[in-house]
Amino acid sequence: MRKTIILNLDDPDDSVYHSILLLLSTRQTDMGIEIITNPKDEMIISSELKIRQAERRAYFKDSEIALTRKEYDILLYLLQNINQVLTFTQIYEYVWKEPDYGTGQEVVSHHVRSLRRKLYLDKSSGCYLRTVRGVGYSLEKQKSCIGYPGG
Missing domain, CATH: 1.10.10.10 (Winged helix-like DNA-binding domain superfamily/Winged helix DNA-binding domain)
Structure with missing residues (x-):
């Protein structure tokens, strides 16, 4: 089953945003994740x-x-x-x-x-x-x- 996660943060410099993006990008190929930025x-x-x-x-x-x-x-x-x-x-x-x-x-x-x-x-x-x-x-x-x- 394909799931979509959308992050919409007001401050792209927010540490939470960067932590999530880093986590997803390091597991991108293992989990079949595609990251699309604005x-x-x-x-x-x-x-x-x-x-x-x-x-x-x-x-x-x-x-x-x-x-x-x-x-x-x-x-x-x-x-x-x-x-x-x-x-x-x-x-x-x-x-x-x-x-x-x-x-x-x-x-x-x-x-x-x-x-x-x-x-x-x-x-x-x-x-x-x-x-x-x-x-x-x-x-x-x-x-x-x-x-x-x-x-």
Whole structure:
């Protein structure tokens, strides 16, 4: 008998969600389980760069890009605030969840440099990380650069 389980959680970062998803994915072949995630979960950043939020993974030309937890969190925060300048302090306090005691600019800049090396974003791709000297960063996009499949 085939059974269907539907998980509909408001917070995809919830630890319960990730625990259930991990359990099901490790037993997937043993139990004949098929995991289908919401297609809106996949963010298309450029024609070659995609992010799957439920998995916390980024892909370039269908190959996974190894991002650290902080790199991923910074990227997601910039995506959530597309075309807006975020200060070093805003990024630091959002990602590290603590006040910026004066080291935020250095720490955030280090992670953004690493993101740039890994993501291959430039103006020709339609999306790029813009530095606002002395202020922070902005993820800039051209029309229809970032979207969700089917929506």
